[in-house]
Amino acid sequence: MGLERFTAEDPIFVDEDVLRDSHRPEGLIERDQELTEYQSSLKPVIKGARPRNIFLYGQTGVGKSVATQMVMDRLREDQQQYDYLDVEVVDIVCKNLSSSYQVVVKLVNQFRDFEDKIPTTGYPPDTVYEFLWEHLREVEATHVLFVLDEVDAIGNDDDILYQLPRSNDNGNVPPEETKVGVIGISNNFTFRDNLSARVKDSLCDEEIHFPPYDANQLRNILYQRAEKAFVDGVLEEDVVPLCAAMAGQESGSARQALKLLFKAGDLARSRDMTEVTEDLVREAEPLVKGGQVENELESLPTQSHLTLYAILKLHERDELPAKSSDVYQVYQQGAEFINADVKTDRTIRDRLSQLKLKGFLEVEEHNEGPKGGSYYLYEFGDIRPEMIREVLEDSMRLEELF
Numbered sequence: 306m307g308l309e310r311f312t313a314e315d316p317i318f319v320d321e322d323v324l325r326d327s328h329r330p331e332g333l334i335e336r337d338q339e340l341t342e343y344q345s346s347l348k349p350v351i352k353g354a355r356p357r358n359i360f361l362y363g364q365t366g367v368g369k370s371v372a373t374q375m376v377m378d379r380l381r382e383d384q385q386q387y388d389y390l391d392v393e394v395v396d397i398v399c400k401n402l403s404s405s406y407q408v409v410v411k412l413v414n415q416f417r418d419f420e421d422k423i424p425t426t427g428y429p430p431d432t433v434y435e436f437l438w439e440h441l442r443e444v445e446a447t448h449v450l451f452v453l454d455e456v457d458a459i460g461n462d463d464d465i466l467y468q469l470p471r472s473n474d475n476g477n478v479p480p481e482e483t484k485v486g487v488i489g490i491s492n493n494f495t496f497r498d499n500l501s502a503r504v505k506d507s508l509c510d511e512e513i514h515f516p517p518y519d520a521n522q523l524r525n526i527l528y529q530r531a532e533k534a535f536v537d538g539v540l541e542e543d544v545v546p547l548c549a550a551m552a553g554q555e556s557g558s559a560r561q562a563l564k565l566l567f568k569a570g571d572l573a574r575s576r577d578m579t580e581v582t583e584d585l586v587r588e589a590e591p592l593v594k595g596g597q598v599e600n601e602l603e604s605l606p607t608q609s610h611l612t613l614y615a616i617l618k619l620h621e622r623d624e625l626p627a628k629s630s631d632v633y634q635v636y637q638q639g640a641e642f643i644n645a646d647v648k649t650d651r652t653i654r655d656r657l658s659q660l661k662l663k664g665f666l667e668v669e670e671h672n673e674g675p676k677g678g679s680y681y682l683y684e685f686g687d688i689r690p691e692m693i694r695e696v697l698e699d700s701m702r703l704e705e706l707f
């Protein structure tokens with residue numbers, strides 16, 4: 306048939322964008338309890354008092370980011386009726402920021418116009434912190450709330466999570482002028498467990514947990530979106546429940562459920578079918594899963610990529626499973642080669658345990674008897690090394706290593 310014509314006709318979707326991650330749903334459903342908790346943690350702000358710092362955590366795709374956006378919008382709106390309030394929200398996504406320094410630079414730049422932005426390297430750390438305090442002392446707002454989404458990217462370099470929540474107490478920002486609050490968001494449970502004691506103390510005034518969704522909740526979330534996304538009547542009756550059941554069992558992630566539903570619809574469309582069937586959902590599942598792992602790999606920060614690179618090299622030399630000290634050696638050569646920061650071996654061990662948590666690596670504990678002590682051996686988890694190689698080769702930062 307050769308090249309077909311593009312046509313806008315679409316028997317399946319009215320608006321497929323509604324199923325995308327970036328689409329803002331009309332309301333958050335199935336999260337009433339968490340929203341109540343979230344809003345009551347912010348109650349002091351609306352009364353003009355000092356904010357409580359909040360640490361929000363839960364697995365991927367459970368509504369942390371979307372809930373936060375909605376709560377912040379509501380806060381911005383509702384504060385307008387109080388003359389004594391002027392709340393400013395500064396929100397950033399920390400993905401790809403692998404240190405506190407980089408986070409501070411990004412925050413400083415949120416306050417600056419394009420021509421005054423500072424570069425991500427070059428200034429001493431004290432100076433960039435001082436820039437940030439200066440901006441905070443200068444703002445007119447009564448409150449500045451910082452939202453640090455995906456904050457686990459900074460690993461154990463978490464100084465900012467101590468400094469920022471403490472900035473009113475340690476004299477950097479006078480609270481009678483501007484009160485500072487921090488909301489940190491993370492889907493990484495290792496990160497949460499490994500927060501240093503002083504960070505826990507300052508950031509975690511309130512901890513809010515978003516649990517995974519069960520199949521019933523996912524069903525309702527999907528119905529809300531499906532209604533707008535699909536042409537009336539094209540979904541076989543059990544399609545939404547099946548997507549919900551599969552995602553509920555696997556991850557409890559609304560994102561995964563939405564992807565599955567979209568993919569099933571997409572398959573129907575590409576085959577000129579007029580109905581989305583259950584069989585298509587079953588066919589879509591492995592496709593969505595494969596893509597998901599790849600996306601997750603791609604979106605890891607550079608330091609994690611370098612750690613994976615080290616494991617990949619060891620794999621190619623047939624030296625897996627390997628001790629973390631061996632991984633570290635190869636990591637160090639790689640990092641130096643591309644002029645990346647060379648982190649300490651403790652940081653790399655931390656990365657290794659994060660990668661294990663995400664299922665990319667497996668760890669085995671070895672005991673050398675009473676005198677030898679014990680150590681861990683790392684190797685790839687249930688994932689094809691070729692896939693890791695492809696992702697790393699495609700990464701701009703690591704390109705030169707291949």
Ligand SMILES: Nc1ncnc2c1ncn2[C@@H]1O[C@H](COP(=O)(O)OP(=O)(O)OP(=O)(O)O)[C@@H](O)[C@H]1O
Pocket residue numbers: 325326327328329330332333334335336363364365366367368369370371372455491492526559560563
């Ligand atoms: N309760 C809900 N009602 C409607 N849509 C939801 C709900 N929870 C999540 N979603 C949708 O699911 C997708 C994932 O949600 P979100 O991005 O908030 O997850 P997250 O918890 O921030 O995940 P991650 O940790 O990966 O950043 C988004 O498209 C969001 O709109």
Ligand SMILES: [Mg+2]
Pocket residue numbers: 369370371454455
């Ligand atoms: Mg998020």
